[in-house]
Amino acid sequence: MNDVLPGDIGRWQRVEQIYARTLHLSGFREVRTPHVESTPLFVRAIGETTDVVEKEMYSFEHHGDALTLRPEGTAGAARAYLEHGVQSREPVTRWWYAGPMFRAERPQRGRYRQFYQLGAEIFGDAGPGCDAEMIDMLVSLLGELRVPGVEVFVNSLGGGATRSLHREALVSYLSPRAASLSPTSQSRLQTNPLRILDSKDPRDQDVVKGAPSIHDFLDAGDREHFAKLREHLDALHTPYTVDARLVRGLDYYTRTLFEIKGAHEKLGAGSTLVGGGRYDSMIAGLGGPDVPAIGFAAGLERLLIASDLEVSEKVIDAVVAPVGPTAVGAALGLARDLRRFGIRCEVDTRGSSLKGQLRRANALGARMVLILGESELAEGVVQVKDLDAHLEERLARADAVRVVLDRLVAASRCVDSQVSS
Ligand code: HAM
Numbered sequence: 001m002n003d004v005l006p007g008d009i010g011r012w013q014r015v016e017q018i019y020a021r022t023l024h025l026s027g028f029r030e031v032r033t034p035h036v037e038s039t040p041l042f043v044r045a046i047g048e049t050t051d052v053v054e055k056e057m058y059s060f061e062h063h064g065d066a067l068t069l070r071p072e073g074t075a076g077a078a079r080a081y082l083e084h085g086v087q088s089r090e091p092v093t094r095w096w097y098a099g100p101m102f103r104a105e106r107p108q109r110g111r112y113r114q115f116y117q118l119g120a121e122i123f124g125d126a127g128p129g130c131d132a133e134m135i136d137m138l139v140s141l142l143g144e145l146r147v148p149g150v151e152v153f154v155n156s157l158g159g160g161a162t163r164s165l166h167r168e169a170l171v172s173y174l175s176p177r178a179a180s181l182s183p184t185s186q187s188r189l190q191t192n193p194l195r196i197l198d199s200k201d202p203r204d205q206d207v208v209k210g211a212p213s214i215h216d217f218l219d220a221g222d223r224e225h226f227a228k229l230r231e232h233l234d235a236l237h238t239p240y241t242v243d244a245r246l247v248r249g250l251d252y253y254t255r256t257l258f259e260i261k262g263a264h265e266k267l268g269a270g271s272t273l274v275g276g277g278r279y280d281s282m283i284a285g286l287g288g289p290d291v292p293a294i295g296f297a298a299g300l301e302r303l304l305i306a307s308d309l310e311v312s313e314k315v316i317d318a319v320v321a322p323v324g325p326t327a328v329g330a331a332l333g334l335a336r337d338l339r340r341f342g343i344r345c346e347v348d349t350r351g352s353s354l355k356g357q358l359r360r361a362n363a364l365g366a367r368m369v370l371i372l373g374e375s376e377l378a379e380g381v382v383q384v385k386d387l388d389a390h391l392e393e394r395l396a397r398a399d400a401v402r403v404v405l406d407r408l409v410a411a412s413r414c415v416d417s418q419v420s421s
Contacts, residue, residue: 039066045075047251069102119297132232156226263306314365323373
């Protein structure tokens with residue numbers, strides 16, 4: 001679990017801002033669900049034999065309740081959707097979320113025990129149009145975040161019947177070859193054979209090369225759905241690769257499944273930036289009506305490693321520098337006026353020397369320094385230094401704020417203009 005210090009927060013906030021804007025442009029609205037949910041919710045939604053449920057959940061008992069720190073956002077979103085009867089008010093629901101998730105995984109670069117996800121879910125649209133729209137939106141998002149080498153992988157897992165037929169065929173194929181599988185896959189053979197397809201162990205990869213493909217078991221409806229998805233992606237000119245072995249670690253997926261990778265040099269080839277897919281049976285499985293759904297989540301830390309986006313490290317626009325103890329009150333008043341106009345500023349009230357205050361202004365990236373000493377107070381003026389333009393002038397106190405604002409806006413430096421730019 002990591003601390004995010006102020007020196008890094010600028011990039012976090014920039015990515016979150018771009019994410020929220022992208023999702024709002026596609027009609028998604030933010031939802032915030034609790035970080036703790038009942039353990040049975042995750043067991044039912046994610047699947048008893050998944051790694052997440054078997055090994056990675058932070059679960060505890062409290063006053064007789066079995067609770068878990070959420071390992072992902074989909075189960076909680078589905079619970080909230082159901083609990084608030086959202087389906088009776090709107091035919092299609094588009095939600096996004098951002099926040100910490102918790103998994104007791106072995107930590108490594110890009111894999112943490114508390115990590116942040118940027119996710120979204122669409123309830124009430126069976127696709128495949130919105131599936132293609134979602135994938136295309138994600139490719140645009142990663143472009144805006146300047147992630148190099150983006151690659152999209154798609155697959156279809158079909159519906160429930162398809163999956164059980166494929167599972168049977170897989171078990172018949174793998175059972176006689178069990179001795180050649182890794183110990184983990186041997187134990188998965190009965191519980192979750194699909195995950196063996198996903199194994200990175202070379203022993204398993206050798207065996208699964210000839211395994212039956214899910215595509216041989218898709219029914220006509222599944223096949224048509226998948227063909228249409230690819231047609232839409234082609235029409236959008238969104239490049240993708242069909243990966244028939246893509247299965248992913250959560251049990252709830254049906255039909256469309258996708259993963260997006262990128263920035264291999266920085267993250268390593270195996271590291272997924274975004275994972276998602278359809279889970280058309282989850283809402284009914286949780287006791288609700290038949291509502292199709294699709295969603296995705298991106299790991300924020302991974303996006304930050306992958307992204308070439310840079311943000312300004314300038315913390316402040318102006319420093320108000322009182323010289324001598326009598327100027328502090330006037331300096332605080334001047335700073336308050338600057339802030340009213342959206343100018344980020346700081347006042348040194350510790351009685352530091354002017355030299356020391358100029359050094360701090362430089363360290364904080366301030367462009368303007370407004371100096372108030374005894375003579376300035378007596379004359380009703382402010383000495384204004386523009387550190388970038390190397391200009392210095394004495395301005396009437398009444399004009400100082402407006403002049404400083406004009407300078408900063410011209411240089412697009414103050415907070416308000418940064419936000420709107
Ligand atoms: P997931 O594949 O388990 O899917 O996670 C999605 C993304 O979260 C991963 O691709 C990765 O970027 C990030 N992630 C996962 N675990 C960690 C970790 N330990 N440390 C850092 N980043 C991590 C889901 O969670 C699904 N709920 C996605 C979804 C939404 N499917 C449908 N709707």
